[in-house]
Amino acid sequence: MAPRTIVCLPGDGIGPEVMAEAIRVLEALPLELTIESHLFGGAAIDATGNPMPDETVQACLRADGVLLGAVGLPKYDGAAVRPEIGLIGIRKALDVYANLRPAIAPGIDMLIVRELVGGLYYGRRGTLDDGTVFDTCEYHPTQIERIVRRGFELARARRGKLTSVDKANVLDTSRLWRKIVIEMSAEFPDVELRHGLVDSAAMQLVTDPDMFDVIVTENTFGDILSDIAAAVTGGLGLAASASLGSSGPGIFEPVHGSAPDIAGQGKANPTAMLRSLAMMLDHGLGEAALARKVEAAVESALASTPTPDVGGTATTSQFGDAVLAALAAA
Ligand code: NAD
Ligand code: IPM
Ligand code: MN
Numbered sequence: 001m002a003p004r005t006i007v008c009l010p011g012d013g014i015g016p017e018v019m020a021e022a023i024r025v026l027e028a029l030p031l032e033l034t035i036e037s038h039l040f041g042g043a044a045i046d047a048t049g050n051p052m053p054d055e056t057v058q059a060c061l062r063a064d065g066v067l068l069g070a071v072g073l074p075k076y077d078g079a080a081v082r083p084e085i086g087l088i089g090i091r092k093a094l095d096v097y098a099n100l101r102p103a104i105a106p107g108i109d110m111l112i113v114r115e116l117v118g119g120l121y122y123g124r125r126g127t128l129d130d131g132t133v134f135d136t137c138e139y140h141p142t143q144i145e146r147i148v149r150r151g152f153e154l155a156r157a158r159r160g161k162l163t164s165v166d167k168a169n170v171l172d173t174s175r176l177w178r179k180i181v182i183e184m185s186a187e188f189p190d191v192e193l194r195h196g197l198v199d200s201a202a203m204q205l206v207t208d209p210d211m212f213d214v215i216v217t218e219n220t221f222g223d224i225l226s227d228i229a230a231a232v233t234g235g236l237g238l239a240a241s242a243s244l245g246s247s248g249p250g251i252f253e254p255v256h257g258s259a260p261d262i263a264g265q266g267k268a269n270p271t272a273m274l275r276s277l278a279m280m281l282d283h284g285l286g287e288a289a290l291a292r293k294v295e296a297a298v299e300s301a302l303a304s305t306p307t308p309d310v311g312g313t314a315t316t317s318q319f320g321d322a323v324l325a326a327l328a329a330a
């Protein structure tokens with residue numbers, strides 16, 4: 001097989017720190033890979049003025065998988081061009097509409113399926129003459145259909161339970177969402193469907209996280225619920241994600257951000273990044289067996305060499321050392 005190309009976008013804050021461990025792991029895998037790093041986020045603004053340079057977009061479009069660290073730093077608060085614009089933009093450019101965010105802990109095994117390229121983040125926005133500012137939540141039926149179908153399919157392949165989360169008691173977009181979910185459920189009689197309103201679903205994620213299998217929801221709700229799910233299953237340092245389209249490369253990114261409060265101190269837990277790498281092996285490269293090996297090596301490092309966020313004292317690179325040692329011993 002021809003070497004496959006992995007594009008790494010380290011980004012800002014702890015992004016480059018956790019990406020460094022991902023690159024070490026990639027280099028240790030028995031795969032023929034071409035590994036490229038490209039400017040993205042605040043690092044790209046500093047170098048080029050643009051958080052998503054065209055050269056980076058072209059490299060991502062050519063890649064077999066894109067690994068993304070994190071973007072954003074307080075120094076860009078209030079700036080005209082923010083690093084986050086790059087993240088919103090690259091997701092749209094690759095049309096990775098399905099963001100899979102697993103949250104796993106003893107007795108809990110859920111998968112949040114977040115719509116990633118629609119809703120409030122991409123709707124019409126602006127400022128009126130009187131100073132009113134608006135962001136609009138917009139969804140075309142086809143945008144809802146494709147993510148809901150993904151949710152049903154993923155639930156069917158797991159424990160067969162799907163919770164669709166919306167705010168159908170208030171929002172028109174949510175009423176359209178719920179109508180589409182109900183219609184599509186006829187195609188998935190084997191999937192047990194439940195509808196939840198986002199506020200009470202947030203509560204249940206905290207009080208009864210074990211009741212969930214797959215949750216499918218729109219962009220903003222999924223953003224918030226996935227941080228809650230991460231918090232109840234060990235914290236943001238552990239939470240990985242895969243952002244997938246219908247074809248073309250996926251983006252594999254931790255749920256967490258650039259963690260400016262701990263950046264540059266060697267305290268970041270690279271687990272979320274390495275689990276995202278495992279999701280890339282699985283969903284992007286078709287290397288499921290290797291994905292399981294990486295996951296097992298990360299588990300072993302979590303037990304032997306934990307970072308401060310999970311109660312240990314190891315540095316980011318010591319954690320990486322433990323992962324590499326476990327991989328070599330496997
Ligand atoms: P954050 O996720 O960066 O951090 C929240 C808390 O979790 C912090 O206390 C941080 O130290 C901790 N944390 C996060 N990742 C960790 C890890 N791997 N190991 C140990 N602790 C970890 O959220 P924030 O502080 O609200 O946001 C900071 C910046 O990141 C903002 O600019 C935001 O827009 C951006 N952000 C980017 C992404 C992304 O690039 N995908 C995601 C979320 C936030
Ligand atoms: C995430 C982040 C991003 C989002 C931000 C940084 C644009 O919070 O990936 O969860 O809201 O999607
Ligand atoms: Mn988020």
